[in-house]
Amino acid sequence: MIEHSFPGHRVGDFHITAISDGYLQAPLGLLSNIDLADATQMQSRAGQRPPESIHINCYLLRSARHTVLIDAGAGGIKQWGGLLLHNLALAGVSPEDIDTILLTHAHPDHVGGLLNATGERVFSNAELVVHRSEWDFWRDDAHLSRASERARGNFQIARAVFERYHQQLRTFDSEEVLPGVQAMPLPGHTQGHTGYLLTSAAQNLLVWGDIVHFPHIQIQRPDVTIAFDQDAALSASTRSRMLDMASADPLLIAGMHLGELGFARIQRERSGFSLQYDRS
Numbered sequence: 001m002i003e004h005s006f007p008g009h010r011v012g013d014f015h016i017t018a019i020s021d022g023y024l025q026a027p028l029g030l031l032s033n034i035d036l037a038d039a040t041q042m043q044s045r046a047g048q049r050p051p052e053s054i055h056i057n058c059y060l061l062r063s064a065r066h067t068v069l070i071d072a073g074a075g076g077i078k079q080w081g082g083l084l085l086h087n088l089a090l091a092g093v094s095p096e097d098i099d100t101i102l103l104t105h106a107h108p109d110h111v112g113g114l115l116n117a118t119g120e121r122v123f124s125n126a127e128l129v130v131h132r133s134e135w136d137f138w139r140d141d142a143h144l145s146r147a148s149e150r151a152r153g154n155f156q157i158a159r160a161v162f163e164r165y166h167q168q169l170r171t172f173d174s175e176e177v178l179p180g181v182q183a184m185p186l187p188g189h190t191q192g193h194t195g196y197l198l199t200s201a202a203q204n205l206l207v208w209g210d211i212v213h214f215p216h217i218q219i220q221r222p223d224v225t226i227a228f229d230q231d232a233a234l235s236a237s238t239r240s241r242m243l244d245m246a247s248a249d250p251l252l253i254a255g256m257h258l259g260e261l262g263f264a265r266i267q268r269e270r271s272g273f274s275l276q277y278d279r280s
Helices: 036-045 084-090 108-114 132-139 141-146 149-164 232-248
Strands: 008-011 014-025 053-062 067-070 100-102 127-131 169-172 176-178 181-185 194-200 203-207 252-254 263-269 272-277
Touching: 008 194, 008 203, 014 084, 014 108, 014 194, 014 203, 100 176, 108 149, 127 132, 127 149, 132 149, 132 169, 141 149, 232 263
Parallel strands: 067 100, 100 127, 127 169, 203 252
Antiparallel strands: 008 014, 014 053, 053 067, 176 181, 181 194, 194 203, 252 263, 263 272
């Protein structure tokens, strides 16, 4: 089979590839600290049509020792995404090839692809790696009892995933989770929301998870939060901090809700920040 070409970068001994799971639709009315008309205009000006579409990226990370998947997309849950396995096959990778899955967090559009339609594991040989705070949050009945009806469904999905992968599940706090892969806590969107900093041969790349959902809005306006954030104020603070860091280096960024190009750099401007997709 001829392998399809997806956006990718070599970072020293690593090769990282953006693998699309497709799209989900989220009304711009879920955003806070911005008028709906302004949000719609910003999306249209950036060529984002329809403006409510949020792209879902997963990242395939390969080294001499490991074949890693960072997040697993929605898997068709709520009619979101569902293209991951097809696109992995086009990249020449089967589910059995994946030995490690690193989670940024456990929202449905990041863990839905870990189980099939009958609730069985999709990645039978993979160790599931997740921040301890994220694991604790979704398993806590006190948090469940306070959750909205919508959020209760998220708990059910996360718990089902953790249960099915329990025998091959590893939690961490803040540490090197694989050789050359450093976990970076990025709290706010969820309690254990985590990025992964790849470092090899003096090169770096940060997979920053859900720092943004609508990149053409939230990078220019980091104060804009979304209803999916567990702690909106902390999420905005974390986003501003990451934009400062990424623009200062400048650091190559990978994000679960960047566009299909998958990789970008952040530039500081007089009015704030801008997003420049990396097409190399």
